Amino acid sequence: MIVDCDGPIAYVMKRYPRLTETFILNEIRAMERMGAKLHIFSLLPPEPPPHHPMVEEVRAPIHSPPPAGRPKWAMLSRAHGHMLVAAPIRYMGAFLRAILWSMLSPNPFSVWKQFGRGGFVASTCRRSRIRHIHAHFANAPAASARFASLMSGIPFSFTTHAKDLYLTPPRVIQRRARAATFVATCTGYNARYLHGLLGADAKKVHLVYHGIDLSQFDSREQQKPLDKISSSLILSVGRLVPKKGHDELIAACALLRERGISFRCVIVGEGPLREELAAQIAALSLGGIVKLEGAMTHSRLVVLYRRANLFALAPRITDDGDRDGIPNVIAEAMATGVPVVSTNVSGIPELVIHEKTGLLVPPNDRVALADAIEALLAKPLVAARFAHAARARLEQDFDLWTTTRRLHGLIHCQDCGEHAPTLPESTHYKANTAEVRS
DSSP states (O other): OOOOTTSOEEEEEEESSOTTOHHHHHHHHHHHHTTOOEEEEEEEOOOOSOOOGGGGGOOSOEEOOOSSHHHHHHHHHHHHHHHHHHSHHHHHHHHHHHHHHHHHOSOHHHHHHHHHHHHHHHHHHHHTTOOEEEEESTTHHHHHHHHHHHHHOOOEEEEEOSHHHHSSOHHHHHHHHHHSSOEEESOHHHHHHHHHHHGGGGGGEEEOOOOBOGGGOOGGGOOOOTTOGGGEEEEEESOSSGGGOHHHHHHHHHHHHHTTOOEEEEEEBOOTTHHHHHHHHHHTTOTTTEEEEEOOOHHHHHHHHHHOSEEEOOOOOOTTSOOOSSOHHHHHHHHTTOOEEEEOOTTGGGTSOBTTTBEEEOTTOHHHHHHHHHHHHHOHHHHHHHHHHHHHHHHHHOBHHHHHHHHHHHHHHHHHTOOOOOOOOOOOOOOOOOOOOO
C-alpha cells in the first residue's frame, strides 16, 4: 500500500468532545498547529455542553454515527456495504476475525459492536484518504480502530492511559499491540507493565506523557496569601468515583478541623459517588468547610487554581484494578504554581517527586494525608519551593509541544518507513513518607 505521508490522520475516541478529557483536546489542538490534518471519530454522540472553549479552535471534522435507531443502522449498513465492495477479501478477513474473537470473548456482543463501529471508521477513512488511524484508549476505540485497519489496510496505533489498560484482559492488549504500528502510553509505570506483557513486541511501546500547554498557566499571576493559614483554600479536582479517593480527603479534612486548622476545601467534579460523599460530609459536620462544586468549565477551573493554597488528590487502586495514570489536574495545578499533595500510586511519583515537587503519602491513609496537608500549610516557604521545582519538572518532560511532537513523529516515521524518534526512558521516582524539611 502506498502511503501519502502528508495525508490526514484519523483520531478515534469513545466520545468527543468530553469535558474531562482536556489532555486529548490539548493534543489535537497541538497536532493541528504542527500542520497535521485530522479527522475525529466519536464512537458515541458528542457530550452535550458545556464544552471547553478550546473545542472551537479545532478545525478537524467530527464523524459520529447517529445515537440509535434506524438512522444508525442505515449508516452502518451503508458503511459495511461500501467496505465489502471496495475490499472484499480484507472485509471477509475482518468478519472471520470477529467470529473468532466473539467466540473467545466473555462478552461477544461487545466484539460485534466494535466490528460495526470499525466498518463505519474504515469506510469514512477510505473516502477521506486517511493515511493513519490513531485511537485513544486501549479498549473500545482501539478495538474499532483494529477492525477498521483490517478492513481498509490503513495502519493503526493507539495510546493507552490507565483504566483502559488495567481492566482490559492482557491477551487482548497483546493481540492489539501485535497488530498496531506502535503503542503510546502516558506513564513510565504503564510502560513497564506493557514491557512485561508484550515480550518481543515491547519495542513498540513508547512513553509519551500527557503534555500541558504551559502558556495557559502562568504561575506569576497568582495572588494567594501562602503565609496565611486562616485563608487557606484546599482544592481537589476529579470525577466522583472510587479511584480518586475523595472520601479519604474528606476524612482528612475532619482530622484537620480537629487539629484547629482553619481552611476551606472545594472538590470539583461530578460522578456516581456524589450522594455518598455528600452524606459523608454531612455525617462529619463539614458542611461549612467542604464543598462539592460539581463539574465546571476549564476556564472557571483555572480561576480556582489561582486562588488555591494547596491542591490535594488521593488516588488509589480499586479492588477491580482500576487506577489513574498521572491525573492531568495535578499537572495543571503545578503549572499554576499550586503546591501538591497526592499519593504514591501508579505514575504519580513520576511527576510529584516526594519532597522535591510536592508531597506523597500512601493511598488510603487519611492520617498521612492530613499530616502532609498540614505540613505544607504551616510551611509556606517550603510549599513555594516545591511549587517552583514542580514548574521546572513540567517544563522538562511535560510540555505539550514537546510531547505532541513525539507522537506526531511516531505516526510519521511508522507510515513513511523512517526511524522512530529517540524518546527518553521513563524515570521511576521512589516515593517515601518522610516529613517535610524546612
